[in-house]
Amino acid sequence: MANKNQIVAVLAGNQALTWEAVLAMPLKEARSNAQSLGLRPKDVELAWLKHKERSRRERTVECVPALRRWRAKEVRRSYDRCSYRTAMHSHEVHLQVGEPRAASESGQARPSAVGLPNVYSKRGFWVATSQHWINYPERWLSRVKMRGAAVVDSRLTLDLATEPESGTQAYQAVWVEQGRGTTLKTVQGWMMQTSYGGWKHVRSLRAAKRAA
Numbered sequence: 464m465a466n467k468n469q470i471v472a473v474l475a476g477n478q479a480l481t482w483e484a485v486l487a488m489p490l491k492e493a494r495s496n497a498q499s500l501g502l503r504p505k506d507v508e509l510a511w512l513k514h515k516e517r518s519r520r521e522r523t524v525e526c527v528p529a530l531r532r533w534r535a536k537e538v539r540r541s542y543d544r545c546s547y548r549t550a551m552h553s554h555e556v557h558l559q560v561g562e563p564r565a566a567s568e569s570g571q572a573r574p575s576a577v578g579l580p581n582v583y584s585k586r587g588f589w590v591a592t593s594q595h596w597i598n599y600p601e602r603w604l605s606r607v608k609m610r611g612a613a614v615v616d617s618r619l620t621l622d623l624a625t626e627p628e629s630g631t632q633a634y635q636a637v638w639v640e641q642g643r644g645t646t647l648k649t650v651q652g653w654m655m656q657t658s659y660g661g662w663k664h665v666r667s668l669r670a671a672k673r674a675a
Contacts, residue, residue, distance in 0.1 A: 563621035633671035
């Protein structure tokens, strides 16, 4: 097999056809151009395969972070559309991949800690705080978003089965409901597609059968 120095020498003496151009060709065509590069077709094929594998890995490395950012952005947009109740002056949202569920926490903080004037602290006022944690599956985009089920009845869908329950048209699902105050509740139930292509919640399989 030609070594690196041999390949460089061939490239230096061949201005009409570059090594990069050959690697960009279909494999059959790259093999047929091996003679013009002074190489064996087997050597060109091996280099071509390695180049394709490296390109695939590089594309994967570049796409995965972008996909993660897009997924987190879409989950946040869907969360905002639901307009869950939050503390007015101090609220935090934590999004992460994990077992589909929602959690919440409320508390109090001094006004100065949330950027309010010190005059409130002098009067002894406290400010309500709230936090929401949203865990969603890694395949949320394909399982939920791309199927048009991200927000149903102002509730964030965390997961949606890919196949309906046997003998029904109901899909097992997990979504987030508003609780008391700023609390959130994780609900496991069923969802069905409507006649106009949307989705609706169904609390039981019996109700799903009646709806069908």
